[in-house]
Amino acid sequence: MKRLLSTVAQVLLLIAAWYGADRAASWLGLPFSGGIVGLLAMVALLLSGAVRPAAVEHGAEWLLSNMLLFFIPLVVSVVQFTGLLKSEGLRLFAAIGLGFIAVLLATAFTVEWVCRLDRGRRLRRLRVQRKGATA
Structure with missing residues (x-):
């Protein structure tokens, strides 16, 4: 049960990060999508150590394993x-x-x-x- 709650929280965190990046890209009038901004921000956060990989690992795995549903x-x-x-x-x-x-x-x-x-x-x-x- 703990892993399920952790995964749900991580998925919500990733969705919130994507949404924030998408809003930022729109607000700044960038010529590329918020997904790219979010990817760059997440890479920067992971490289800087501000976000540990374990903090998003299960959520990212779940999203990737269910990606077919999004298509x-x-x-x-x-x-x-x-x-x-x-x-x-x-x-x-x-x-x-x-x-x-x-x-x-x-x-x-x-x-x-x-x-x-x-x-x-x-x-x-x-x-x-x-x-x-x-x-």
């Missing part, structure tokens, strides 16, 4: 707008494909950047420990 409205919309798909389908799929590739690349580069930061931090810590042991 059901999209599939229903596609079925309702077959005429639009016939006339503009190629352009829509090209835009979706380019968006997918952009998100894929941004995610890959972000993960690589965070891994390099983490490796550098560990290496510096190891060097300091070795200097302390030899001194």
